[in-house]
Amino acid sequence: MHPVFVSVVSAEPDRVWVLLAALFFLFGSVYSAYALATGKALPRWVNLCALGAGFVLQTGFLYVRGHAIGRCPITNPFEVIVFMSWSIALIYLVVGSSYRLSLLGGFTAPVVAVMSLVALFLPASPPALPQAVNPWLEAHASFSMIACGAFALACVAGAMYLFQERQLKTRQPTSIFFRLPPINALTVANTRLLWLGFAFLSLGLAAGFCVGQATDAWKVGWSIAVWLLYGGILLARSQRRVAAKWVARLSILAFSLLLSTFWGIRFISETRPL
Amino acid sequence: MNIFCLGLSHQTAHVSVRERFAVPDAVLAEALQRLRTVPGVAEAVILSTCNRTEFYLAGYPERPTPETVLAGLQRQLVQGDREHFFQLAAAETARHLFRVTAGLESMVVGETEIFGQVKRAYHAAARLGVTGKYLNRLFQKSFQVGKDVRANTGIAKGSVSVGSVAVDLAMQIFGSLQGCNVMLLGAGETSERTARAFQARGARQLFVSNRSFARAESLAGLVGGRAVRFDRWEEEFVGVDILVSSTSAPHFLLTAAKLEPVMRRRRQRPVFIIDLAMPRDIDPAVHELDGVYLYDLDSLEVMAAKGLEARRREAELGEQLVLRHVREFGAWLEQASSGLPALGPGVRFEYPRPW
Numbered sequence: 001m002h003p004v005f006v007s008v009v010s011a012e013p014d015r016v017w018v019l020l021a022a023l024f025f026l027f028g029s030v031y032s033a034y035a036l037a038t039g040k041a042l043p044r045w046v047n048l049c050a051l052g053a054g055f056v057l058q059t060g061f062l063y064v065r066g067h068a069i070g071r072c073p074i075t076n077p078f079e080v081i082v083f084m085s086w087s088i089a090l091i092y093l094v095v096g097s098s099y100r101l102s103l104l105g106g107f108t109a110p111v112v113a114v115m116s117l118v119a120l121f122l123p124a125s126p127p128a129l130p131q132a133v134n135p136w137l138e139a140h141a142s143f144s145m146i147a148c149g150a151f152a153l154a155c156v157a158g159a160m161y162l163f164q165e166r167q168l169k170t171r172q173p174t175s176i177f178f179r180l181p182p183i184n185a186l187t188v189a190n191t192r193l194l195w196l197g198f199a200f201l202s203l204g205l206a207a208g209f210c211v212g213q214a215t216d217a218w219k220v221g222w223s224i225a226v227w228l229l230y231g232g233i234l235l236a237r238s239q240r241r242v243a244a245k246w247v248a249r250l251s252i253l254a255f256s257l258l259l260s261t262f263w264g265i266r267f268i269s270e271t272r273p274l
Numbered sequence: 275m276n277i278f279c280l281g282l283s284h285q286t287a288h289v290s291v292r293e294r295f296a297v298p299d300a301v302l303a304e305a306l307q308r309l310r311t312v313p314g315v316a317e318a319v320i321l322s323t324c325n326r327t328e329f330y331l332a333g334y335p336e337r338p339t340p341e342t343v344l345a346g347l348q349r350q351l352v353q354g355d356r357e358h359f360f361q362l363a364a365a366e367t368a369r370h371l372f373r374v375t376a377g378l379e380s381m382v383v384g385e386t387e388i389f390g391q392v393k394r395a396y397h398a399a400a401r402l403g404v405t406g407k408y409l410n411r412l413f414q415k416s417f418q419v420g421k422d423v424r425a426n427t428g429i430a431k432g433s434v435s436v437g438s439v440a441v442d443l444a445m446q447i448f449g450s451l452q453g454c455n456v457m458l459l460g461a462g463e464t465s466e467r468t469a470r471a472f473q474a475r476g477a478r479q480l481f482v483s484n485r486s487f488a489r490a491e492s493l494a495g496l497v498g499g500r501a502v503r504f505d506r507w508e509e510e511f512v513g514v515d516i517l518v519s520s521t522s523a524p525h526f527l528l529t530a531a532k533l534e535p536v537m538r539r540r541r542q543r544p545v546f547i548i549d550l551a552m553p554r555d556i557d558p559a560v561h562e563l564d565g566v567y568l569y570d571l572d573s574l575e576v577m578a579a580k581g582l583e584a585r586r587r588e589a590e591l592g593e594q595l596v597l598r599h600v601r602e603f604g605a606w607l608e609q610a611s612s613g614l615p616a617l618g619p620g621v622r623f624e625y626p627r628p629w
Contacts, residue, residue: 164446169561175432177446184544244565245565
């Protein structure tokens with residue numbers, strides 16, 4: 001075992017939940033990669049079960065940690081990443097499987113596995129001490145995280161769409177092309193996930209305005225910019241002004257911007273509050 | 275007791291010969307009963323398809339020949355027919371039937387229709403009571419082999435014809451074809467074949483447009499579609515998801531400049547265009563437009579050839595599985611009836627004259 005990891009787990013024993021979840025997600029990733037590479041018609045429920053088991057374990061962690069701190073466990077980077085990967089798994093299990101896009105699960109598993117592993121290697125940061133809970137703040141944070149999960153899945157669906165589209169345009173599709181979902185299904189999934197994420201983000205923002213505490217202008221400005229960005233993509237899509245390919249590209253670009261600026265804005269807001 | 279197979283197939287005889295020896299369903303029962311009267315025949319199954327007519331027989335002590343079998347069926351061999359017939363015995367018969375059932379003997383390697391045809395042939399004979407211990411075992415084993423080869427090799431995977439490649443691509447674009455409208459430009463044989471392939475997968479509506487409206491109406495009637503006058507096909511095209519073009523027009527019927535506004539009217543819904551014409555009907559530049567996927571005859575043929583090549587590679591694995599099953603059957607046959615030849619290693623079938 002990696003020494004950093006061992007020291008962190010001994011400092012925070014509840015991380016074992018996350019470790020076990022990561023192992024299930026890793027198993028799902030390897031299983032899906034094997035099915036995709038060999039073209040064997042392996043049972044799809046195995047990956048679904050692996051994602052489900054990982055999700056249950058992460059829920060266990062969030063419950064234990066939330067119980068300990070008396071609030072939604074998104075108080076430090078470790079908890080934020082775990083909550084985000086939990087949101088992605090949740091959105092997949094609730095939304096992804098209903099589109100029967102089992103391979104979206106195959107692509108989701110590595111994303112949540114990597115996120116869980118990255119979280120595990122973050123330095124130990126003791127849970128925040130219990131304090132008075134503001135339900136609006138809790139709603140704001142959790143809705144925003146679930147929105148991130150939906151946007152992450154929209155990004156995955158967008159990447160799969162671009163891969164499929166590229167294969168069609170080169171006129172030399174590989175065998176993997178025929179094992180991935182049809183591009184029309186990916187377009188529908190991408191758009192619906194964007195709408196879902198946008199709905200949660202809107203709820204999160206609305207809840208944020210109800211918190212009743214002074215909020216840093218950087219964070220407010222950034223949140224509104226993200227909301228406008230996704231809103232703009234959806235508006236263009238709903239009016240059919242852009243082709244599905246551009247929506248897929250923008251889903252990836254928007255999520256990359258969201259991820260890359262999230263920590264920066266946190267840092268700026270803490271060091272140079274407006 | 276021994277088992278035999280004799281007959282002719284696409285590998286040994288031209289269709290003009292095969293059709294004279296075909297045994298239609300209407301006379302199958304009578305033919306099976308007649309076979310039982312042939313000296314040396316105790317059990318019989320007749321497999322008659324468009325690619326083969328084969329008689330699977332079990333009996334003792336005489337060995338049936340094409341002459342005795344056909345005489346029993348009251349059919350005559352004319353000069354030159356004899357050389358198209360092959361004759362196999364014991365384990366060679368088993369290997370042949372297993373290869374047939376697995377699709378290894380088919381014209382399109384790995385096709386699945388033959389499995390059902392063998393099943394029907396066997397059940398027809400079994401119902402009449404003209405099969406027994408030996409042929410029952412042989413055919414039951416052949417079904418096991420057919421399933422084994424298809425499940426454990428990629429012999430039936432991939433598309434091997436232009437039509438099936440086009441349909442597979444359409445499925446990967448639209449998912450299901452049930453909500454798709456298909457338009458045929460040109461009403462030739464290729465269009466008809468492709469239309470039928472799309473129809474078989476549940477395409478919602480077929481439009482047929484041709485310079486000769488009468489011909490368009492005729493094909494539309496055949497495939498259950500709607501004929502569209504050639505000067506109006508562009509208006510209907512807005513609602514079409516798949517366009518199959520195979521006219522003999524000397525110039526492009528559809529260009530990027532023409533298609534761009536149509537795509538806007540289609541609200542960016544994707545369109546799959548299959549250009550089977552020579553010279554081509556569709557400007558290759560349309561492929562650069564977002565949501566437009568243009569495949570011409572060359573690109574479809576390359577994909578079909580790749581599919582066929584992949585199946586051939588998988589067929590090697592299938593041959594090994596077949597040999598394993600033949601050895602098992604050979605062991606059973608030797609036990610069940612002493613004095614029969616076992617399968618030698620690397621046994622090969624020599625057809626009299628591959629056609």
